[in-house]
Amino acid sequence: MPLVKANVIVSDDFVQVADDAPLPDGAILISATRLLADAETILRRNGNTGVVWPNNRSVAELVPYLGRLAVIALVFPTFRDGRAYTQARLLRERYGFEGELRATGQVLRDQFVFMLRSGFDAFDVKKDSDAEAFCQVARRYSVVYQPTGDGRATAHDSRRALQDEDAR
Amino acid sequence: MYAYDEIDRAFLSERVSEFRDQVARRLSGELTEDEFKSLRLMNGVYLQLHAYMFRVAIPYGTLSSAQLRRLAAVARKYDRGYGHFTTRQNIQYNWIKLAELPDAMEELAEVGIHAIQTSGNCVRNITADQWSGVTPGEVDDPRIWAEVLRQYTTLHPEFSFLPRKFKIAITASDHDRAAIKIHDIGLKLKRNDEGRLGFEVLVGGGLGRTPFIGKTVNAFVPARDIVSYVEAVLRVYNQCGRRDNIYKARIKILVHELGAEAFARDVEAEWAQIRDSALVVDDDMVADIRSRFSYPDYQELPETPGELVRETDPHFRTWLHNSVAPHKEPGYAIVTLSLKPVGGAPGDATAEQMDAIADLADRYSFGEIRVGHEQNLALPNVAKRDLPALWRALDRIGVATPNVNLVSDIIACPGLDYCSLANARSIPVAQELTRRFADHDLAAMIGRLHINISGCINACGHHHVGHIGILGVEKNGEEFYQITIGGRADEGAVVGTLIGPAVRFTEVADVIEDIVEAYLALRARPDELFIDAVARLGVQPFKERVYATR
Ligand code: SF4
Numbered sequence: 001m002p003l004v005k006a007n008v009i010v011s012d013d014f015v016q017v018a019d020d021a022p023l024p025d026g027a028i029l030i031s032a033t034r035l036l037a038d039a040e041t042i043l044r045r046n047g048n049t050g051v052v053w054p055n056n057r058s059v060a061e062l063v064p065y066l067g068r069l070a071v072i073a074l075v076f077p078t079f080r081d082g083r084a085y086t087q088a089r090l091l092r093e094r095y096g097f098e099g100e101l102r103a104t105g106q107v108l109r110d111q112f113v114f115m116l117r118s119g120f121d122a123f124d125v126k127k128d129s130d131a132e133a134f135c136q137v138a139r140r141y142s143v144v145y146q147p148t149g150d151g152r153a154t155a156h157d158s159r160r161a162l163q164d165e166d167a168r
Numbered sequence: 169m170y171a172y173d174e175i176d177r178a179f180l181s182e183r184v185s186e187f188r189d190q191v192a193r194r195l196s197g198e199l200t201e202d203e204f205k206s207l208r209l210m211n212g213v214y215l216q217l218h219a220y221m222f223r224v225a226i227p228y229g230t231l232s233s234a235q236l237r238r239l240a241a242v243a244r245k246y247d248r249g250y251g252h253f254t255t256r257q258n259i260q261y262n263w264i265k266l267a268e269l270p271d272a273m274e275e276l277a278e279v280g281i282h283a284i285q286t287s288g289n290c291v292r293n294i295t296a297d298q299w300s301g302v303t304p305g306e307v308d309d310p311r312i313w314a315e316v317l318r319q320y321t322t323l324h325p326e327f328s329f330l331p332r333k334f335k336i337a338i339t340a341s342d343h344d345r346a347a348i349k350i351h352d353i354g355l356k357l358k359r360n361d362e363g364r365l366g367f368e369v370l371v372g373g374g375l376g377r378t379p380f381i382g383k384t385v386n387a388f389v390p391a392r393d394i395v396s397y398v399e400a401v402l403r404v405y406n407q408c409g410r411r412d413n414i415y416k417a418r419i420k421i422l423v424h425e426l427g428a429e430a431f432a433r434d435v436e437a438e439w440a441q442i443r444d445s446a447l448v449v450d451d452d453m454v455a456d457i458r459s460r461f462s463y464p465d466y467q468e469l470p471e472t473p474g475e476l477v478r479e480t481d482p483h484f485r486t487w488l489h490n491s492v493a494p495h496k497e498p499g500y501a502i503v504t505l506s507l508k509p510v511g512g513a514p515g516d517a518t519a520e521q522m523d524a525i526a527d528l529a530d531r532y533s534f535g536e537i538r539v540g541h542e543q544n545l546a547l548p549n550v551a552k553r554d555l556p557a558l559w560r561a562l563d564r565i566g567v568a569t570p571n572v573n574l575v576s577d578i579i580a581c582p583g584l585d586y587c588s589l590a591n592a593r594s595i596p597v598a599q600e601l602t603r604r605f606a607d608h609d610l611a612a613m614i615g616r617l618h619i620n621i622s623g624c625i626n627a628c629g630h631h632h633v634g635h636i637g638i639l640g641v642e643k644n645g646e647e648f649y650q651i652t653i654g655g656r657a658d659e660g661a662v663v664g665t666l667i668g669p670a671v672r673f674t675e676v677a678d679v680i681e682d683i684v685e686a687y688l689a690l691r692a693r694p695d696e697l698f699i700d701a702v703a704r705l706g707v708q709p710f711k712e713r714v715y716a717t718r
Pocket residue numbers: 581582583584587588589590591622623624625626627628629
């Protein structure tokens with residue numbers, strides 16, 4: 001599955017490690033259970049750590065580790081299950097997570113805009129054709145109606161700006 | 169009426185081009201039907217028994233004459249010359265071709281109409297009292313706030329894949345015409361003791377397999393905070409709503425399982441975090457939205473003009489009494505156009521009727537038309553002196569049946585004639601009932617009586633809250649109907665009670681006649697309404713009457 005970051009397909013530096021496998025050197029992606037079992041040791045090792053966080057677990061549990069996690073991978077078991085959008089916004093907007101927020105699972109092109117607006121910046125895209133279309137799809141809407149942590153100007157902001165211009 | 173600006177228009181055209189791309193990918197096989205399904209559903213496209221069905225939103229039930237004409241044009245060009253108005257201020261086309269859908273959408277977008285979020289597990293078309301802004305006694309026009317919420321929920325990045333669909337309705341009147349208590353969120357606009365504008369917020373109403381009446385979770389949310397409050401509700405629901413069972417996924421189940429108080433506490437906790445954020449609805453935004461609703465330039469007119477007094481045709485007087493309601497401006501009236509002719513399919517209108525109504529709206533109602541959840545239309549701004557002329561014109565096109573709120577003003581879903589989920593037909597049941605109660609004097613003598621028909625437990629015809637509810641079920645491959653009585657959808661909303669075993673298709677109309685006869689015999693006074701008689705007597709006497717001879 002191609003990984004898309006900053007609009008382009010990149011290679012994944014992170015190795016996903018099974019719960020019972022020994023931890024290799026370098027950048028790893030581990031499960032929530034494994035992280036929480038021994039977070040301090042794992043986070044002290046050499047190399048970046050990322051966690052795959054299930055969509056039915058509160059992201060508030062991650063708060064003590066946010067500054068030391070390089071990646072949080074949130075899961076879309078099917079594209080119809082939208083819980084990870086809320087998790088993403090909470091991580092970015094409430095808890096101030098600044099690392100990579102990766103969308104994994106059934107990630108299709110028609111979710112890209114929603115994901116970007118919710119704070120995701122890396123996408124484990126299911127289909128090659130969707131990954132290739134990322135850039136074009138991400139720019140599909142010039143107008144958004146609601147404020148989120150992505151800071152995009154909303155329709156209302158644009159209207160206000162137009163009015164200010166008129167007033168000048 | 170709400171006028172779209174450049175920004176809204178740009179958005180709509182981007183939406184159409186996205187859908188065009190999605191349809192192309194489906195037709196080429198790049199998207200599977202399953203993948204396409206949730207995309208088409210977010211654009212109001214269902215796969216029905218015979219064809220794709222296309223559901224178009226009429227936000228808060230307000231249309232301009234130009235928009236209605238365009239709905240007619242789409243019916244003519246892409247469908248079979250008619251459309252069906254639903255119980256949620258939508259219009260449905262039943263015979264649209266997938267490949268032509270993007271073009272139909274583009275034509276609608278030109279007049280600011282769309283099908284965004286008319287289906288799918290997202291926040292659906294926000295509905296409001298169809299008399300918003302013209303009925304006497306409102307604290308504010310609910311459409312202003314429906315539009316605030318419409319914009320806020322449009323393609324919401326966080327809430328487009330909720331556990332299940334999510335419906336919001338708003339009213340500002342004590343008499344609730346928007347059925348807010350059977351919505352996921354019901355909003356009642358009001359002023360608190362200090363005179364501030366705000367909302368009573370009800371959550372967890374809904375029909376379907378497990379009907380619930382919404383519960384008040386906050387008695388007063390200031391208007392400036394309504395968006396953050398709704399976001400808090402949606403966020404709690406998105407995280408905690410059940411996704412393991414489609415029949416338990418609506419927010420009503422979450423509210424029921426947690427208890428309304430615990431649910432309200434969770435919402436309050438979330439709300440406290442986001443209340444003072446960019447979600448505050450500032451005065452600027454409200455002023456901007458308000459300024460884009462055009463209100464007619466009402467004249468000073470007499471309350472009882474000569475034209476009205478002189479028109480003595482008894483048919484006119486009957487219609488006047490039945491279909492014309494008071495307006496907030498003296499000399500004006502709100503006129504309901506019945507889409508329930510004898511023998512007709514409830515809520516259907518032909519392209520010719522739509523065009524004619526659009527012309528009449530231009531001539532008599534400042535170019536404005538309303539759509540109500542009872543599946544009727546309304547002209548909201550008619551000068552009383554024009555009523556006789558308007559009545560003649562409406563009568564000519566078959567939308568002046570004086571049966572508004574009477575027994576033949578039946579609410580019915582499309583049922584087995586169109587819908588792939590149906591167990592039984594709805595429309596023929598409605599048609600037969602309108603024939604049985606075609607005599608206006610009889611219907612007037614019976615008085616206010618709402619019959620609601622759904623072709624399956626999904627309850628699109630709101631049968632639970634009909635004064636008489638008729639639900640199609642299937643038994644051994646045959647159509648049967650369960651009858652409930654005593655339901656209501658207004659401010660006193662309750663779910664009706666089943667009177668007994670289901671009856672056959674051929675028996676339904678007889679059973680309803682029996683119930684009505686029992687009521688006429690049992691009512692305490694001629695003005696005791698059916699619904700009040702049932703509340704007083706319970707179902708037993710009706711049950712006895714229906715099953716004694718069966
Ligand atoms: S109630 Fe059932 S039959 Fe009627 S429209 Fe809804 S899903 Fe179809």
